[in-house]
Amino acid sequence: MSVHEHPHRSTGFHLPSLRGNRAATASESAESAVSPDTVTHTVPAYALASLRLLTGFVFLWAFLDKTFGLGYATPSGKGWIDGGSPTKGFLGSVAVGPMESTFHSWAGDPWANWLFMLGLLGIGLALVLGVALRIAAVAGTAMMILMWVAEWPPARHISDGSLSMSTNPFADYHLIYAVALIVLAATAAGDTLGAGRLWARLPMVRDHGWLR
Numbered sequence: 001m002s003v004h005e006h007p008h009r010s011t012g013f014h015l016p017s018l019r020g021n022r023a024a025t026a027s028e029s030a031e032s033a034v035s036p037d038t039v040t041h042t043v044p045a046y047a048l049a050s051l052r053l054l055t056g057f058v059f060l061w062a063f064l065d066k067t068f069g070l071g072y073a074t075p076s077g078k079g080w081i082d083g084g085s086p087t088k089g090f091l092g093s094v095a096v097g098p099m100e101s102t103f104h105s106w107a108g109d110p111w112a113n114w115l116f117m118l119g120l121l122g123i124g125l126a127l128v129l130g131v132a133l134r135i136a137a138v139a140g141t142a143m144m145i146l147m148w149v150a151e152w153p154p155a156r157h158i159s160d161g162s163l164s165m166s167t168n169p170f171a172d173y174h175l176i177y178a179v180a181l182i183v184l185a186a187t188a189a190g191d192t193l194g195a196g197r198l199w200a201r202l203p204m205v206r207d208h209g210w211l212r
Contacts, residue, residue: 018121048189049130054178059140063120080117087112090150095159097152119143127184130194134212137185144178188212 065072066086069079078084088108096102106112119139126136151174153166166172183189190196204212 001161045189045192047185047194048184052127052130052133052189053193054186055184056124056182057175058124058177059120060124060128063117063124066117066120069146080113085113085118094150096155096157096164097149099149100159103150116143123181127181128194129199130190130192130196131199132211133185133190134187134210137181140181141178144181148172148174182191 013128064070065074067080068084069084080086085108091103091107094103123136123140128131153172154169155164155166158164188196199205200212
């Protein structure tokens with residue numbers, strides 16, 4: 001009678017692998033480091049901060065160009081410091097809308113120049129620094145609405161009967177800027193890449209939320 005040796009069979013019991021546990025732990029750590037929460041909270045915050053900085057630069061640049069005549073929208077030597085008027089050209093050329101005559105009467109007035117320029121400077125600084133965004137949103141929205149009325153997109157023709165060249169009867173870049181300002185204020189966009197958190201800790205700001 002021959003004896004046949006059977007191959008050794010596993011009982012199904014295995015000692016835990018330390019190497020496998022380490023790999024699993026490393027994998028879990030990597031997943032937690034780049035979790036969906038991190039992405040959804042970081043990407044929108046930086047996107048809004050970028051929008052805030054770019055919008056602030058638009059307002060600040062308009063102030064600088066109109067003040068010093070940097071040769072873009074305002075020719076060299078025609079800046080505010082040279083005796084030029086930052087409102088006369090725009091308001092004086094209004095040729096359509098229900099406030100046409102009103103804007104003509106405001107064009108070049110010292111109070112209009114100062115109010116417009118202080119608005120550009122204040123809104124621009126607030127956006128770039130990330131502070132007082134609610135005030136900036138209110139002031140900026142009021143400015144954009146007035147400029148929207150001055151251009152009056154609903155009109156197909158201007159006062160002399162020629163085409164207004166309006167591309168949309170309602171929405172234009174002034175309204176987009178206004179909505180952007182409101183969104184930035186509502187989302188506390190100054191907390192990222194800005195001084196919003198420091199600003200919010202000031203006693204006066206804590207006591208008066210509208211300064212936020």
